[in-house]
Amino acid sequence: MNDSSPATPPQRSSAPVTAMRLMDGGLIDRSRTLGFTFDGTRYTGHPGDTLASALLANGVRLVGRSFKYHRPRGILTAGPEEPNALVELRTGARREPNTRATTIELYDGLVAASQNRWPSLQYDLLSINGLAGPLIGAGFYYKTFMWPAAWWEKVYEPLIRRAAGLGRASGVADPDHYDKGHLHCDVLVIGAGPSGLMAALAAGRAGARVVLCEEDSRLGGRALLDGRRIDQRPAADWVAAIEAELAAMPDVRILKRTSVVAAYDHGTFAAVERNNDHLAEPPAFAPRQTLWRIVAQRSVLAAGALERPLVFPGNDRPGVMLAGAARAYVNRFAVMPGRRAVVFATNDDAALTVTTLAEVGIDVAAVVDARSEMSPAMEAAARMASALLITGGAVTRVRGSLGVEGVEIRSADGRKTRIACDLLCMSGGWTPNLHLTCHQNNRPVWDARLAAFVPGNLPSGMAVAGAANGEMSTRSAIMRGAELGVAAAVACGFRAASPDLPPTDEESTSSSPLWRVTGVTGKAFVDFQNDVTVTDIGLAHREGFRSVEHMKRYTTLGMATDQGKTSSINGLALMAELTERSIPDTGITTFRPPYQPVALGTLAGHHRGKDFRPTRLTPTHAWAAERGAVFVETGAWLRAQWYPESGERDWLESVNREVRTVRNAVGVCDVSTLGKIDVQGPGAAGLLDFLYANTMSTLPVGRARYGLMLREDGFVMDDGTVSRFAPxxxxxxxxxxxxxxxxxxxxxxxxxxxxDLEAAVVSISEQWAQFSIAGPRSRDVLQRVVDSPEAISNAAFPFMAIAETTVLGGLPARLFRISYSGELAYEIAVAAGYGEALIRAIMEQGRDFGIAPYGTETLGVLRIEKGHVAGNELSGQTTARDLGLGRMLAKKKDYIGRVLQERPALLAGDRPALVGLRPVDTGARLRAGAHLVASGQEPVAANDLGYVTSVAFSPTLGHWIGLALLSGGPARHGERVRVWDPVRSGDVLAEVCDTVFVDPKGERLHV
Amino acid sequence: MRIPCCYCGARGHEEFTYLGDATLARPSTEIGAPADDATAAAWHDYVYVRDNPSGRHRELWQHTGGCRAWLVVTRDTRTHEIHGVEAARDVALAREATHE
Incomplete structure (x- = not known):
């Protein structure tokens, strides 16, 4: 159950002072102490610690409860593959759930809380789910909560979400910001372990531009964790020397705390850099994380390998840890993960854990080697540690609930031994970390000798070095890294030579898999994060979910946030055993990006809110805002919707006044948002003839024409005006x-x-501010604005004339005598930066004529009164004929849409065509979207005759008017239709009429 | 994906807009010609019918976030390998030349 109360209050003043911290060694800074709290208890650690290492140093083993059974869980790994130790990090708006304690770098004041427990971590009431285990295995939810279906949303889902689940999101906006960046390089090296360092060094020395990405805060990879010697010195010193050389190369960029999460086509990679996750909060103006897009000619994947858990009852108890992780805590963090250990392994690599633990004084009670033959390496290690060696043995039981108290070991002869211990190290072998090789749908191949999948076909330009390629020893990783670094540089055209290879320790990598311990009872976990056990895989098999993809989805194995990094190979091996197939025949599920969980905020970067879709402002925005305009979003634009004046009670009153002002005096409206495209060249007229359904080549210079563009399928695409300034x-x-x-x-x-047409087109929408000046006094106003008033007399500048002119004493302008309102009207355009000055001048000069600004609402009323079509009618489903514009269609030229608009169905007489509507009861209101049925008919789909596209209250006529697409169209003029609007309970009788409500003869245009 | 624009060089695919099949040719139907079944079928294919080939495909892209050139890109739909990029206008002019 998710706890909605604040973190548990402190239960004790402080923990024992870092009880498990070693006196010396490790890559931590003991000179500084950092304070932090976990579940309200105060602890201390040092710079260099992770939250996991600091908790272990303080003797804290229990850090969380599991997803489904609420089992107590501890720390399994020392890296980003951690499935157990998930915590809520930080508080308030920065609270982040499901954060892996093994990757959280400790900072002073860190606050973390355990998840999925109630009322407390120690006493979790829902751990009773564990007792009900047999009832809630794989598929439980699917089977149990089937019906009644209505209960799902209201009852089942909230119940399940409370019982099962991980951390809580903060629920408030993320206060931090996230950046995005692009990098281009010759060679991208992914992973800075021994192989990656050598690859970067080889390519860097050759002069290649190298980007080296390392997920950790330090370079070195396993070299930092294993405590081996490289180049006859501690590995960390060797790493530091190489890092210093790389850092001094001008064309090498080292990105630490950076996970390469996806490999896309053509050498494109996505990487997440955690710039400031290691601080309480990012410094001012610095991003928390950066999403890098890296483009590389060649890449070297040196991502290492992940250790596999062994599968036996109780393998999830706090204190059961991967063998490689146990020695990592000793070597890197100077922490004892326990005081008395048992090591259970299938491979010689774990021998290093045995000796490492023994060297720092941890009592290694027993070494259990699952292999039937004695391993010389294990024998030597056990002897050095004075540990009991049990060859061919297995751990069959783990005692202790909140932490390991002891284990039961079965010897090769079946005899059982109980050994007390507080740490059980396990190793099932290592799985090459090959995810990125598979992101473009390549499949890995099974290597029987390694008992592991290794990279198969690779993305172009990629090569794989070291443990990621199954080369498990440090020596082979170094050799291969150097070789591939040279090869990558050479492929990019550089002369490269291999760096000298440093000597390394002898090591045995012999390994033999054990997929599960048999002949045991009790919960043996395969997927720790999603609580998938051996029994669940058996159930999936019995119920027929035998393909790995089915098994994955039925049991949810590998579907948690860790994406099965420690579990998927064990899971498919168990299914292979059950189906009596080989592992390669069983197959492996698909690896998809991202390799690590990526926060949505990181993907979004700065593109949040208005930065995602910026608002575009018109040239007169500031002026309109000053006048108290009400604005409306139209697409990306913010436009003035109306300009209220004092005393006006509502929008309708303002709009009615604006409409009357235009019809009786003069109004001005910013129409700069209209798209404007400049077309030039000897082929310009031919191009416009081809694009418009009507002819443009016949348009005289100095004139404008309304134009209609069709799509090739014959429907109307767009409309507008075409003005010819020169041939x-x-x-x-x-x-x-x-x-x-x-x-x-x-x-x-x-x-x-x-x-064949020689022409050029360019958008000039944003370069010009354009205003409509409409109304009987518009010429009077304009003559005071233009520099040559006589040039715009009715005779000199008739309807549809256009000209380039100057205004306000020399300001170049374009003048168009075009009208959307049906009144004497002009549009005037000046360079966008002069827009505000021009509108102020127009308002000033128009005062004597009663000028008022008008907004988009009035623009809409004016055009509906004139029956002009707009977006509502240009819906992509209407033809020119539907809109009553059939007479515009040219007959003697080719144009887009010419042929398909003639399809019989588009010519049918019953197609919905544009008509006007006026309510029979002039007090009634029409609503856009209402459906039309014949008068006296039932309002059912079968009787549907069309719908209302646009409505307006016409102050000119004193009642509502509408435009509609009505089956049969103008042939129904004079008929009455029912305007039925079930959504708003409208049922109005209206008369079908012509679309032009005001000045049907168009006389006002020519005055 | 990276598309090597013939004017701008290799750029990320997010700079481009996809249209589709570049092997379709707009039918040439004479003005005023009577609508027959063959004409109707040709136009129907041109406007509505698209193949979904597995493998090499010639397709139209526009470098909308760059030089705004329309391009004919030969791309393998299975691997995204790009075998060639030509300026659409050059391809169209060559097509006209062979038709005349």
Whole structure:
């Protein structure tokens, strides 16, 4: 159960002073002490510690409860593959659940809490789930919570989520920010263990641009953990020397705390750098993490290997630890993971753990080697440690619940021995860490000698070195790393020579797998994080989920946040045993990015909120805001919706006043958001003829024309105006929403469909501020603004005339006598930066004529009163004929959409076509989206005749009006239809009429 | 994926916009020609029917986040290997030349 109360209050003043810390050794800074709390208890550690090592140093073994059975859990590993020691890190908005204690670098003031326990870690009431184990095995939820289906959301899911689950998200916005970056290099080296260091050194010395990524805070990989000697000195010293040389190379970039999480096509990688996760909070202005996109010509994967747990009852108890991790805590962190140990292994690598523990005074009680033949390496280690060696033996039971108290060992002859201990080190062998080789769907191959999957086909440009490639000894890792570093540099065109190879210790890597201990009872865990046991895999097998992909999904093995790093090979080996197939025949599940969990915040980077989709402001935004305009988001734009004046009670009152002002005097509206595209060249007219359904090549210079663009399937794509400034120079407008799409459409036509046309197109939407000045007094206002008033007299500058001119004393401008409102109207455009100055001038000069600004609402009312189509009607489902624009279609030229608009179904008489609607009861309100049925018919789907696309209250007519797509269209003029709106309980009778409600003859345009 | 734009060099695929099959040719139907079944079928194929080939495919991309050139990219749909990139206009001009 997730605890919703704050962290448990302190139970004691302080823990025993770092009881398990060794007096010397380790890569920690004993001169400084860091304080931290875990579940409210105060502890101390040192720089260089992880939370896991600091907890162990303080004698804390129990750190969490498991996902399903609430089993007590401790620390299994010393690295990022940790499945058990997951904690909530930090508090408040920075609280982060499921953080691996083994990767958290200790900082002063760190606060962590255990997860999935209630009321406390020691006494967890839900551990009763463990007793009910047989009932809640694999598939339990699927079988039990089947029905009633309605209970799922209300009852079952909340119940399960409370009982099973891990940490709690903070529930509030992340206060930190995340960065993104791009890196380009010749050679990317992934992992800075011995092989990666040698690869980077070889490539770096050759002069290649190298990026070296290391997941840890320090370079060195296992060299830091194993305590071996390299180059006749402690491995850490050898690592430091190489790091110093690499750091001095100008073209080598070392990224620590950086996980390469994905390998994409063509040498592209994703990596997450944890810039400031090791601090309580990032310094001001610094990111918490950075998502790097790395592009590399060659890559060397040197990601090492992960140790496998052994599978036996009680293998999950706190104090059971991987053998490699146990010696890592000693060597790197100077921590004793226990006082009395038993080592249970299938391989000679664990011999190093035996000697390491013994060297620091840990009593190694017994060495249990699962192999039937005596191993000389193990024998030597056991002798050195004065430990009992049991060859061909197995641990069959672990005593102790909150921590290991002892083990039961079965000898080769079946005899059982009980040994008291507080630490059980286990090793089932090592699994090459080959995830990144598989991200482009390559499959690993089984190596019977190693009993492990090794990389198969590789992504192009990638090579694999060291343990990741099954080369398990330090010596082979160093040799191979150097070799591949040279090869990568040479492939990038550099002359490279292998660095001298440092001498290393002798080591035996002999190993023989043991997939599970047989003849035992009790829960033996395969997947620790998702609580999947041997029994669950047996159940999956019995119920037919035998393919590894089915087994994975039925048991959830490998589906936790650790993605099965310690469990997947054991799981598939068990299924292979049950199905009596070989492991390669059983197969392996697919490795997909990311290799490590990546926070969504990291993927998003700075693209949050308004930085994800910035708001575009019109040139007059500041001026409109000053006047108290109400704004509306239209696409990415923020536009003035209306301009309230004092005393107006609601938006409708303001809009009615604005409409009347335009119809009776003059109004001004910023229409800069319309797309504007400049088209030039000898082929410009031909291009526009091809793009528009009507003819543009006949347009005289100095005139504008309304144009309709179709898609190739015959439906309308966009509309706008085309203005011809010179024989080879046009400016077109698009709707606000389609500005980018139309430009792309034009480029496609020019470069692909009609390469014969010599023309160029470029967006000028943002370069020009453009205003509509509409109303009977618009010319009067404009004549005070332009430098040559006589040039815009009705005779000199008639309807649909355009000109380049100057305003306000020499400011270049473009003037268009076009009208959306149906009134005498102009559009005037100036360079965007002068937009605000121009609108202030227009308002000033228009005061005598009663000018008022108007917004998008009024723009909409004016166009509906005139029956002009807009986005609601250009829905992608309407043809030119549907919209009553069939007369525009050219008959003597080819254009996009010409052929398919003639399809019989698009010409059918019952297609919905545009009509006007006026309510019979003039007090009734029409609603957009309402459906139309014939008067007196039932409002059911079978009777549906169409729907209302746009409505407005017309202050000119004094009632609501609408535009609609009605089956049969204008043929129904004069009929009555039911306007049925079930969503808003509307049921209004309306008369079908022409779409033009105001000035049907268009006389006002020409005055 | 990295696409080697013929004007800008290799760039990440996020700079590009995909359109589709570059082997389709817009049918040339004479103006005023009567609508027959063959014409209808040709246009239907051109506008609506797309193959989903496994292997090499010639496809149209636009370098929208760069030089805005339309490109004909020959890409293996199974491996994403790119075998060639040509300027779409050059391909289209060559196509016109062979038709004339």
């Amino acid at each position: 080879d120079h046009f400016v077109i407008t698009t709707t606000t929403a389609n500005a980018a799409k139309v430009l792309q459409h034009m480029e496609h036509a020019l470069q692909w469909l009609r390469p």
